[in-house]
Amino acid sequence: EADIYQTPRYLVIGTGKKITLECSQTMGHDKMYWYQQDPGMELHLIHYSYGVNSTEKGDLSSESTVSRIRTEHFPLTLESARPSHTSQYLCASSAPRGTGYEQYFGPGTRLTVT
């Protein structure tokens, strides 16, 4: 059973507010990821990290930023939320499987910006 947690699960916030979405995992995985997913649409990778002090932008451009100061913690921050940021944000970590990497997903944060 994968142990990866996200808080809050749901967030409704006004335009212009700063928000931080939390993600933590207790599996000791080095690799972690953030995805953005609109309802019924595909997953888009927005950030990833290969370990402490490593962060990279994903395939989809995002105004959010991330940090990785501790292995278990990978928070995502929006400095000034806008309605276009309304979406579901999924955090994942990965471990080797065969020659690839299996990803374990957190429950997600559903963000609504009004």
Add this chain to the structure above:
Amino acid sequence: GQNIDQPTEMTATEGAIVQINCTYQTSGFNGLFWYQQHAGEAPTFLSYNVLDGLEEKGRFSSFLSRSKGYSYLLLKELQMKDSASYLCAVSWRDKLVFGAGTILRVKS
């Protein structure tokens, strides 16, 4: 470039068998994953193939042909709870490249 194709939607009847196809063209390949995602929830792991052939696990089986860039997920004895989105994903360089997903609707 990375390109993964799956049908957008499929409908099947409870108790039946359904096959969800996935074709891929990616710059590298370290295996192919299938995930299940119920509406509003996180994806959960279903299967992994890295060698050609069929992997069977209960009611679910997954097939891979690397030379053809092709995989399918086979679901037998469909149940209403199998109504979900099924995501095909190629593993490459520590990341997963996801397809758009196939929404499966199971009707009684």
